[in-house]
Amino acid sequence: MDPEEDMHDARGESSQEEEDFYSEGYPSDGEDEDDDGDDAGYDFVDNDSDDPSTDVRRLQQNYTTLNEENISQRQADDINRVSTVLSIKRWEACVLLRHYNWSVSKVHDEWFADEENVRKTVGLLEKHIEMPNKRELTCGICFENYPRDTMKASPCGHPFCFSCWRGYISTSINDGPGCLMLRCPDPTCRAAVGLDMVDSMASREDREKYARYLRRSYVEDNRKTKWCPAPGCEYAVEFVMGSGSYDVCCKCSYSFCWNCTEEAHRPVDCGTVARWILKNSAESENMNWILANSKPCPKCKRPIEKNQGCMHITCTPPCKFEFCWLCLGPWTEHGERTGGFYACNRYESAKQEGAYDESERRREMAKNSLERYTHYYERWAANQSSRQKALTDLQALQNEKLEKLSDRQSQPESQLKFITDAWLQIVECRRVLKWTYAYGFYLHENEHAKRQFFEYLQGEAESGLERLHQCAEKELQVYLEAETPLKDFNDFRTKLAGLTSVTRNYFENLVRALESGLNDVGPSNSQAGSNQAACSKSSSSKSLAPGKSKSGKSRTGGAATSSRSGSSRGMDDSIWTCDSCTCTNPKSNSHCQACDRHR
Amino acid sequence: MTSSSVPSRKVLSKIASNRLQKEVMEWQTNPPAGFKYKVNDSLQRWIIEVTGAPGTLYTGETYQLQVDFPEHYPMEAPQVIFIPPAPLHPHIYSNGHICLDILYDSWSPAMTVSSVCISILSMLSSSPAKERPADNDRYVRNCRNGRSPKETRWWFHDDKV
Numbered sequence: 001m002d003p004e005e006d007m008h009d010a011r012g013e014s015s016q017e018e019e020d021f022y023s024e025g026y027p028s029d030g031e032d033e034d035d036d037g038d039d040a041g042y043d044f045v046d047n048d049s050d051d052p053s054t055d056v057r058r059l060q061q062n063y064t065t066l067n068e069e070n071i072s073q074r075q076a077d078d079i080n081r082v083s084t085v086l087s088i089k090r091w092e093a094c095v096l097l098r099h100y101n102w103s104v105s106k107v108h109d110e111w112f113a114d115e116e117n118v119r120k121t122v123g124l125l126e127k128h129i130e131m132p133n134k135r136e137l138t139c140g141i142c143f144e145n146y147p148r149d150t151m152k153a154s155p156c157g158h159p160f161c162f163s164c165w166r167g168y169i170s171t172s173i174n175d176g177p178g179c180l181m182l183r184c185p186d187p188t189c190r191a192a193v194g195l196d197m198v199d200s201m202a203s204r205e206d207r208e209k210y211a212r213y214l215r216r217s218y219v220e221d222n223r224k225t226k227w228c229p230a231p232g233c234e235y236a237v238e239f240v241m242g243s244g245s246y247d248v249c250c251k252c253s254y255s256f257c258w259n260c261t262e263e264a265h266r267p268v269d270c271g272t273v274a275r276w277i278l279k280n281s282a283e284s285e286n287m288n289w290i291l292a293n294s295k296p297c298p299k300c301k302r303p304i305e306k307n308q309g310c311m312h313i314t315c316t317p318p319c320k321f322e323f324c325w326l327c328l329g330p331w332t333e334h335g336e337r338t339g340g341f342y343a344c345n346r347y348e349s350a351k352q353e354g355a356y357d358e359s360e361r362r363r364e365m366a367k368n369s370l371e372r373y374t375h376y377y378e379r380w381a382a383n384q385s386s387r388q389k390a391l392t393d394l395q396a397l398q399n400e401k402l403e404k405l406s407d408r409q410s411q412p413e414s415q416l417k418f419i420t421d422a423w424l425q426i427v428e429c430r431r432v433l434k435w436t437y438a439y440g441f442y443l444h445e446n447e448h449a450k451r452q453f454f455e456y457l458q459g460e461a462e463s464g465l466e467r468l469h470q471c472a473e474k475e476l477q478v479y480l481e482a483e484t485p486l487k488d489f490n491d492f493r494t495k496l497a498g499l500t501s502v503t504r505n506y507f508e509n510l511v512r513a514l515e516s517g518l519n520d521v522g523p524s525n526s527q528a529g530s531n532q533a534a535c536s537k538s539s540s541s542k543s544l545a546p547g548k549s550k551s552g553k554s555r556t557g558g559a560a561t562s563s564r565s566g567s568s569r570g571m572d573d574s575i576w577t578c579d580s581c582t583c584t585n586p587k588s589n590s591h592c593q594a595c596d597r598h599r
Numbered sequence: 600m601t602s603s604s605v606p607s608r609k610v611l612s613k614i615a616s617n618r619l620q621k622e623v624m625e626w627q628t629n630p631p632a633g634f635k636y637k638v639n640d641s642l643q644r645w646i647i648e649v650t651g652a653p654g655t656l657y658t659g660e661t662y663q664l665q666v667d668f669p670e671h672y673p674m675e676a677p678q679v680i681f682i683p684p685a686p687l688h689p690h691i692y693s694n695g696h697i698c699l700d701i702l703y704d705s706w707s708p709a710m711t712v713s714s715v716c717i718s719i720l721s722m723l724s725s726s727p728a729k730e731r732p733a734d735n736d737r738y739v740r741n742c743r744n745g746r747s748p749k750e751t752r753w754w755f756h757d758d759k760v
Contacts, residue, residue: 140709141673142614143621158709167614168708171674185709187701314754322754 062240063258065251066225068215071236075218078104086111091194092124094214098180102222123183123192129157139164140186152201154184156191165201169193173206177213178317221318229261230254246270255431267514268435276438280377297321298328373441380437387430393473394423401480409485418493422472422500429465429507436461439514450518461510468499609670611643618673619643622711631713633720643668646682647716655724662686664719665695666712676706678749679715687729690722694739696748697722698732700755703748 066074081104083093099122100106110118119126131137131153136145141164151159160168164185172179182193198210219225219236228235228250237248239258246259247266256263260270262277297304297313299321304313312331315321322331398420406413436458443451475496479489590599611619619642626636635648645666651657663682669675679702681695690698701710701718732738742751 142618143625144617160709163614164708167671167674171671171708185707187705187707187710187714312754 062244063248064238065228066219066236066238067251068234071215071218071225075102075215078102082107088124089196091196092192095124095181095192095194096122098214098217098221102218120190123190125155125191128155131157131159141168152197154189154191154193154197156184156186156189158184158186158189158191160185162201165197166203169198169202170206173198173202173209173213176317177217179210180213180217181318217318226258226261228252228254229256264431265435265438266432267511268439269515272438272442273435276380276441279373298323298330376437376441380434383430383434383437387427387434390423390426390430390469394420394427397423405476405480408482409479409489411489418497418500419472419476422468422496425500425504426465426469426472429461429468429503432507432511433458433461433465436510436514453518454514457510457513461506464503464506468496468503471496471499611668611672612670615668615670615672616642619668622713625711626713629713631716631720634713634716637663645712647712649716649720649723651686652720652724656726656729657686657723660686664716666715673708673710676702676749677712677715678702678747679719680748686723687731688723688726689728689730689732692732692735692738692742694742696738696742696751698753698755700753703751703753704755 078097079090079093082088082097083090085108086093086096088096096107096111096118097104100110116126118124131148131151133148135148137148137151137159138145139151139161140158141160144161146161148159151161152165153159168185169179169182172182183189184191184193195210195214199207202210219227224241225236225238227233228237230250230252233250233252233254235250235252237250237258239246239248245266246257247255247264248258249255249264254263257265257270257273260273262270262273265273268276297315297319300315300319304315312334313323313325315323323329324331324334402413402416402419405411405419406416436454440451440454440458443454445451475492479486479492623636623642630636633650633652635650637646637648639646645664645668647664647666649662649664651660651662653659662685665680665682667678669677679697681691681697683693683695685691685693685695692698697719699718699722701707701715738751742748
């Protein structure tokens with residue numbers, strides 16, 4: 001088993017997800033129809049507004065950005081809640097929550113199922129034991145005698161002097177986040193040492209460190225939150241699990257995938273991105289080394305290098321997951337049965353069955369595809385730098401150019417939002433386009449129909465985006481340089497705004513189509529009944545028609561829709577591209593769906 | 600003995616030497632059975648003679664333990680190794696390094712040299728066979744350049760021996 005194999009596994013899963021996506025895609029298309037229905041109702045009220053349902057979708061964020069204060073607040077709230085419900089001290093609630101990865105419900109479940117056992121595992125004593133009732137006591141660390149009232153103990157009553165406590169706590173804090181699960185120094189005692197002890201004895205610096213670890217743990221060990229991966233950003237993002245797209249945008253304006261914490265990468269799935277990024281790491285030697293020598297911990301995914309020792313691996317605290325290096329299964333399932341501690345029969349038998357040779361072969365194939373890779377990489381990188389450039393341009397625009405333009409064309413700046421929108425769209429499209437090259441790279445070579453369709457869509461997307469970029473960059477220049485207001489500025493506005501909205505629609509549909517694995521093309525779905533295949537074909541090709549703008553103007557009749565669905569195969573002769581806005585239209589339409597211009 | 604066992608020598612802190620003096624005194628009045636402290640002039644390095652417990656695979660055999668104390672003992676664990684030849688044991692490498700959790704991750708400042716010695720003797724006594732760890736050669740090769748066992752990341756997999 002090696003990391004690359006994992007990647008394949010991950011991809012296997014993701015393709016399964018794609019299938020899920022696909023099967024769920026059908027009913028949700030049905031919902032789209034409903035939206036259309038609702039739309040028709042709204043038409044009477046507001047003919048020109050954008051589709052209200054899209055607006056709602058945008059407002060319904062499935063994540064929240066948290067700053068340091070929010071994090072501490074939430075943590076304190078959770079601690080208070082547990083402390084109140086279980087009638088335990090706050091520091092005890094804190095230890096409990098830390099142990100159960102800050103899941104309040106898990107703490108409650110476990111506690112009420114078996115309080116005694118929970119107390120034992122976590123180290124919380126039910127009855128506090130007093131220190132021996134003598135005037136003088138011996139410290140268990142320095143073995144000096146001190147008056148009883150200068151000694152301190154956890155609820156277990158093992159007395160240590162102030163300075164030894166301080167040293168003990170400090171050593172543990174400086175060893176790392178394991179300090180959050182500190183126990184009494186007495187080796188026979190498992191009593192927890194919590195926040196109250198730290199606060200009453202540690203130095204200020206150590207207390208602050210401890211608090212930082214607590215906050216970090218609240219974000220990192222909590223299944224609902226993750227740090228924003230942008231360099232220097234200190235926000236965390238809380239995500240509502242199972243709520244669709246993983247793309248989140250931090251308050252620092254960095255967009256990333258909450259699942260894999262790489263930059264936002266729709267329409268490509270996380271497994272593909274991981275493979276792509278690994279592939280791109282310039283030091284291919286280094287990459288080969290990682291592949292050959294390290295594996296991610298199966299639980300916390302941190303890479304682990306094995307330099308010696310037996311096959312039993314224990315991940316560093318706080319993860320501490322124990323697993324078998326060979327099969328990556330939990331160690332608890334190992335022993336004499338699986339071939340002892342130094343070999344693993346599960347691995348050996350899987351190897352004999354050929355499960356691992358397969359990955360070797362795939363690796364071999366990957367080696368031969370260097371040229372192909374370069375092709376995709378160059379285009380991926382070109383869009384990346386183009387995106388970077390667009391971001392810089394956007395900034396320049398916001399910093400000075402808009403003001404200048406507002407001056408020259410006698411337009412209030414609020415009326416120039418369409419330009420910013422256009423640039424934001426360009427940035428987003430460059431990002432999507434960039435990832436379509438990773439998508440293309442991993443698209444199976446045997447699937448000719450899919451590949452052709454994909455390249456067609458990608459080409460259209462590219463030329464549409466070029467048109468928008470050109471308009472926002474070059475044509476804008478004229479108005480920036482004009483000495484007096486130009487009459488046709490309003491035409492420019494209409495054109496740029498139109499291009500923006502058309503491109504947005506096209507890319508949104510592109511993303512959806514790629515995410516569904518281009519399932520309406522090719523024989524890949526041989527198992528699906530012909531009926532369902534036809535349905536998905538019609539729904540998906542419909543969603544691909546870029547002009548399916550939901551604004552009242554462009555709505556087409558039912559006949560047009562059905563003819564569109566019928567045309568998905570003979571793409572080239574059954575559609576036409578609008579010269580004005582680049583939108584693709586079904587042959588049956590005489591007017592462009594997006595800009596209403598005559599063919 | 601080669602350089603492999605010399606830790607970065609920093610003078611013992613006051614707390615460390617106070618505590619070690621107490622441990623020496625305690626050892627003299629109440630030495631752990633089977634161990635002999637070989638007096639030398641250094642408080643920072645103890646040499647201890649171990650005699651295999653009667654009725655075990657190591658009956659009558661003697662080995663030497665070398666215990667080095669770090670500056671911040673007992674907050675930090677001492678470095679404990681066998682001076683080669685080390686006993687043949689599934690958790691003891693031929694260079695004398697010992698795979699025992701209390702010497703590393705599970706060290707607690709409330710432990711003492713005496714309690715460590717007792718743990719080591721109990722580890723010896725419960726050995727099922729006189730053999731080296733399976734990865735002995737590889738490990739020892741990796742340690743050649745004077746690595747301390749405290750720099751090794753150990754995994755402790757066997758609570759029986």
